[in-house]
Amino acid sequence: MDAAALADLALDIAREAGRLARTRREEGVAIAATKSALADIVTEADREVEALIRARLAAERPDDGFLGEESGAERGTSDITWVVDPIDGTVNYAYGMPHYAVSIAAVSGDPTPPTWTALAGVVHNPAVDETFHAIRGGGAWLGEHRLSASSVGEAGGLVATGFGYDPKHHAEDLARVAAVMPLLRDLRRAGAASLDLAYVAAGRLDGYFERGLHPWDHAAGGLLVAEAGGLITGAPGGAPGREMTIAAGPELFERLVATIGV
Numbered sequence: 001m002d003a004a005a006l007a008d009l010a011l012d013i014a015r016e017a018g019r020l021a022r023t024r025r026e027e028g029v030a031i032a033a034t035k036s037a038l039a040d041i042v043t044e045a046d047r048e049v050e051a052l053i054r055a056r057l058a059a060e061r062p063d064d065g066f067l068g069e070e071s072g073a074e075r076g077t078s079d080i081t082w083v084v085d086p087i088d089g090t091v092n093y094a095y096g097m098p099h100y101a102v103s104i105a106a107v108s109g110d111p112t113p114p115t116w117t118a119l120a121g122v123v124h125n126p127a128v129d130e131t132f133h134a135i136r137g138g139g140a141w142l143g144e145h146r147l148s149a150s151s152v153g154e155a156g157g158l159v160a161t162g163f164g165y166d167p168k169h170h171a172e173d174l175a176r177v178a179a180v181m182p183l184l185r186d187l188r189r190a191g192a193a194s195l196d197l198a199y200v201a202a203g204r205l206d207g208y209f210e211r212g213l214h215p216w217d218h219a220a221g222g223l224l225v226a227e228a229g230g231l232i233t234g235a236p237g238g239a240p241g242r243e244m245t246i247a248a249g250p251e252l253f254e255r256l257v258a259t260i261g262v
């Protein structure tokens, strides 16, 4: 199956999953459990939406692998693995903020960020019906509108960041923000990494950085950034990941990387 066909499948599934997530939100959201910290929650909807995505993929592509936030990893026998965050921005979702996304990426190769090749990615916000999508080599799009990462004006960059759920990292995270602020016109903390990355691709943000991301947070958004002419990295010259994720247009990217020191 070529990247365009993988993208078409991801788009169809993301839209169906988004309808379910939005319906469950309107019905009222139940916290199912906490994970790494008290603030790190999973809702029944997270689990139900991931189950829908996984079932659709198993029906359409039974030989592919799967890596999901809520149900874990399963190796496939094809070269394709689906990397899925069923509801990215879970806390926003639980509080009723319309800023969350279904994030689905199809990658080839060993399914870890340093070794995979992202082929297709979709970041779909059902609350506002915005669908960002990309095919490797085919550009990044919002609906039918082609996206391009920004170049920064004299006032500095509009940059987003995030803070993991574990309070022990917050002092370090805030010190990093203080170090970066001289490069910025302002900072945003919107709570969904996949949408932060999609916004960098769309030029709605000039950049984004965050420590502690999981593969499903950045798999689709990272392809959007790259296909929109942006740059994305992680720890020194490495792939985006737990240690760090930095994404921006080319001009701001180098200054962010040098200042954050990865």
Ligand code: LIP
Pocket (backbone or CB within 6 Å): 069, 085, 087, 088, 089, 090, 091, 161, 162, 163, 164, 165, 191, 192, 193, 194, 210, 217
């Ligand atoms: C979230 C990320 C966000 C980060 C949060 C959390 P989740 O993912 O999208 O950028 O700051 O700590 O990791 O938990 O909503 O899927």
